[in-house]
Amino acid sequence: MRKLNNVAKLAAISAAVAVVLAGCSSSSEETATDTGAAAGAASGTVRVLMEGVPDTDIVSGLLADFNAEYPDVKVEIETASYDQMRDKYVASFTAAEPTYDLAILDNPWVGDFAKAGFVQPLDDLIAASDGYDYADFTAPLRAIGESDGKVYGVPFYNYALGLIYRSDLVTAEPASLDELAATAKSLTTADRAGIAMQPQKGYKAFEEWGNYLFAAGGSLYTDGKVKLTTPEAKKALETYIAMYKSSAPKDSLNWGFDDALRSVSSDKSAMMVSYNWMLPTLNNPDGDSGALAGKFKLGTMPGGKQVLGSWHWAIPTNSNASDAAWAFVSWISSKAGEAKRVTAGGAPTRTSVFSDAAATAKDPAYFATIAKILSNAEPLCQGANCDEMINAVGTELNAAFAGEKSVDDALAAAEEQANKIQAE
Amino acid sequence: MSFRLKLMLPLLAVFTASVGYPLLYAFYLSLTNYKITARYNTRLVGLKQYIATLQDPNYWNALQVTGTFVLLAVFIEFWLGLFIALALQKQKRIRNFTRSFLLTPMFVTPIAIGLMFRFLLNQQLGVIPTFMAKFGLSYDFFGPGKALYSIVLIDVWQWTPFMVLLLLAGLEGLSRSPFEAAKVDGASAFFTFRKITLPLLVPVISVAVLIRALDAMKVFEYVFAITRGGPAIQTMTIQYYTYQTGIQFYRLGLASAMSYLLLIIVMVIVVILFRRIESTRKNP
Numbered sequence: 015m016r017k018l019n020n021v022a023k024l025a026a027i028s029a030a031v032a033v034v035l036a037g038c039s040s041s042s043e044e045t046a047t048d049t050g051a052a053a054g055a056a057s058g059t060v061r062v063l064m065e066g067v068p069d070t071d072i073v074s075g076l077l078a079d080f081n082a083e084y085p086d087v088k089v090e091i092e093t094a095s096y097d098q099m100r101d102k103y104v105a106s107f108t109a110a111e112p113t114y115d116l117a118i119l120d121n122p123w124v125g126d127f128a129k130a131g132f133v134q135p136l137d138d139l140i141a142a143s144d145g146y147d148y149a150d151f152t153a154p155l156r157a158i159g160e161s162d163g164k165v166y167g168v169p170f171y172n173y174a175l176g177l178i179y180r181s182d183l184v185t186a187e188p189a190s191l192d193e194l195a196a197t198a199k200s201l202t203t204a205d206r207a208g209i210a211m212q213p214q215k216g217y218k219a220f221e222e223w224g225n226y227l228f229a230a231g232g233s234l235y236t237d238g239k240v241k242l243t244t245p246e247a248k249k250a251l252e253t254y255i256a257m258y259k260s261s262a263p264k265d266s267l268n269w270g271f272d273d274a275l276r277s278v279s280s281d282k283s284a285m286m287v288s289y290n291w292m293l294p295t296l297n298n299p300d301g302d303s304g305a306l307a308g309k310f311k312l313g314t315m316p317g318g319k320q321v322l323g324s325w326h327w328a329i330p331t332n333s334n335a336s337d338a339a340w341a342f343v344s345w346i347s348s349k350a351g352e353a354k355r356v357t358a359g360g361a362p363t364r365t366s367v368f369s370d371a372a373a374t375a376k377d378p379a380y381f382a383t384i385a386k387i388l389s390n391a392e393p394l395c396q397g398a399n400c401d402e403m404i405n406a407v408g409t410e411l412n413a414a415f416a417g418e419k420s421v422d423d424a425l426a427a428a429e430e431q432a433n434k435i436q437a438e
Numbered sequence: 439m440s441f442r443l444k445l446m447l448p449l450l451a452v453f454t455a456s457v458g459y460p461l462l463y464a465f466y467l468s469l470t471n472y473k474i475t476a477r478y479n480t481r482l483v484g485l486k487q488y489i490a491t492l493q494d495p496n497y498w499n500a501l502q503v504t505g506t507f508v509l510l511a512v513f514i515e516f517w518l519g520l521f522i523a524l525a526l527q528k529q530k531r532i533r534n535f536t537r538s539f540l541l542t543p544m545f546v547t548p549i550a551i552g553l554m555f556r557f558l559l560n561q562q563l564g565v566i567p568t569f570m571a572k573f574g575l576s577y578d579f580f581g582p583g584k585a586l587y588s589i590v591l592i593d594v595w596q597w598t599p600f601m602v603l604l605l606l607a608g609l610e611g612l613s614r615s616p617f618e619a620a621k622v623d624g625a626s627a628f629f630t631f632r633k634i635t636l637p638l639l640v641p642v643i644s645v646a647v648l649i650r651a652l653d654a655m656k657v658f659e660y661v662f663a664i665t666r667g668g669p670a671i672q673t674m675t676i677q678y679y680t681y682q683t684g685i686q687f688y689r690l691g692l693a694s695a696m697s698y699l700l701l702i703i704v705m706v707i708v709v710i711l712f713r714r715i716e717s718t719r720k721n722p
Contacts, residue, residue, distance in 0.1 A: 097662075101685060104474055126688070130475035207562070215668025265561040265578035268585070268665050273560060282562050402687040413670035416582040 057086030058338035062116040066093040107132035116339040122400035128161035133328040135164040152388040167326025169363035179285040187313040191229040198261035201284040208261035210274035210283035220408035226250040228319035240432035291361040322391035406431040468694035487695035500679040519601025552663025608642030644715040
């Protein structure tokens with residue numbers, strides 16, 4: 015009986031501790047409105063995890079402007095490296111008490127997170143927000159944020175790729191894949207590679223090669239299935255391998271984004287296929303490029319089509335501050351918010367911003383190129399299991415780059431695995 | 439309840455909560471099709487995940503890569519560590535400084551070491567290839583057929599001091615009398631090392647090699663920071679493959695089965711090693 019009493023006491027104490035802890039752990043104190051976000055009406059604390067990149071700093075810099083209109087919404091930005099972000103978000107989405115009330119999603123995550131019910135549809139919120147003009151976002155970016163006919167994310171910033179080259183070395187932008195290969199070869203000297211490539215196994219290999227595939231006139235999907243056993247894909251892979259051997263920095267098979275950027279900014283490579291918003295960084299006189307600042311230009315990939323990446327704002331289903339989160343999202347991604355963000359140096363997502371003279375004043379030619387890039391760009395993956403699919407294809411491509419597999423075998427294996435993974 | 443058992447209770451409670459529960463839960467997951475992004479469709483699938491793992495050529499490749507890495511790294515670390523420990527034992531001056539200095543790599547987190555070597559060995563911008571180029575030498579550190587060995591060398595750089603630490607402690611704890619007797623009998627240095635030092639050190643060597651081998655099996659950070667498992671799947675270690683499956687691709691059920699199979703393999707190896715150590719101790 016005494017033992018039973020002890021057990022009962024222990025249970026009572028545990029229950030009391032649990033109640034106290036539950037009370038303590040609720041950090042958001044939202045006074046929610048039902049839908050939409052009439053200016054100034056929403057209130058609460060919005061916790062969001064963001065990548066430690068310039069676009070995040072720009073958003074942080076605009077918080078004062080946001081709070082001038084929404085004094086009762088407090089946005090708390092936590093930054094992390096890319097590799098940490100997804101895991102932290104998944105932990106928050108699956109927790110009883112979320113860590114984040116607002117999320118930014120990389121494009122391969124959107125489909126999986128939407129299907130998992132981690133993030134909520136935004137259609138009603140968009141419809142209730144007067145003047146938001148969702149259709150103003152460029153069509154490829156809108157498509158990334160949608161799943162099964164619903165909107166789960168609105169564009170935050172794009173990271174579409176393009177060809178970044180030294181304008182003092184490249185006289186005319188290559189118009190075809192063969193011209194790109196020839197240009198890279200002609201620029202290669204003992205001290206400088208023609209093009210810094212990013213053949214690292216997995217995401218980077220596929221992301222870069224995807225641009226070569228588009229430049230060869232190919233596409234990733236045919237009738238909803240990944241189709242890589244095509245003459246265009248073969249040509250793209252053969253050209254990529256030939257360029258890696260003849261024009262890329264020696265022994266750079268494990269190179270990713272950082273390595274290529276360092277190579278170009280230190281005058282060790284003349285070109286690279288990279289994110290369009292790297293141009294201002296490279297041309298920054300106070301940046302790593304030193305005397306080379308101002309000599310870099312951005313062009314579309316030969317053929318005009320490139321791989322599209324983007325970050326989207328999304329509201330977790332278990333958010334403690336959905337209305338306050340939407341108040342912030344609808345403000346920062348509105349036409350006016352976008353203009354402010356782009357003026358401050360952010361990567362554009364709306365069509366209207368390209369005709370905003372103030373926003374594009376710093377470098378009109380650069381913005382004109384981005385407009386062209388965003389009008390003809392496609393993500394690496396559509397649908398489910400994108401991370402796994404991208405990694406599988408990137409592994410097969412890397413095997414071909416390394417000479418471990420023939421071009422035909424690698425493409426056949428990549429196609430088979432990609433379709434198998436996406437069908438699951 | 440005996441007093442001794444009562445004293446053990448707090449430890450047992452903590453052990454059950456921190457080790458027992460995760461192990462049991464992981465075992466449960468390994469019998470399901472649990473996927474983080476499809477949590478509500480979870481159901482028991484019996485041994486399906488284990489069968490899938492055993493039929494997965496990439497899993498066997500990862501085991502092979504990890505085994506090669508462990509054997510090579512521990513072998514080099516042991517002999518290099520023993521050589522350094524023997525040298526340090528004879529050292530007369532600035533002993534403390536030398537020993538502290540040699541241990542420095544161990545204090546740095548492996549992910550930082552991985553990033554550091556990624557740039558040190560960068561062919562275009564790295565210090566080491568630039569230095570080698572001055573002598574007309576060139577080596578593709580992370581190229582096909584070479585990347586795994588480069589990662590072994592990075593591990594050797596970081597963890598040989600651990601071997602030195604244990605072996606030096608073992609050497610300094612040995613009784614001097616057998617060595618003095620050997621000296622009186624005119625035994626050569628090599629004979630003394632082979633017939634006296636090594637046999638007497640066996641218990642320490644066994645523990646050092648076992649600890650290092652188990653630790654080396656967890657290799658993840660260098661792969662994550664430098665190669666991501668490439669070229670192709672040449673540096674895809676078992677930890678990185680399991681991480682990819684469970685965390686990156688959300689398939690926690692499958693990853694749990696992979697982990698359990700690895701656990702069984704490691705347990706078998708450890709039991710065999712312990713038995714051999716025990717028999718060596720009883721019949722030297």
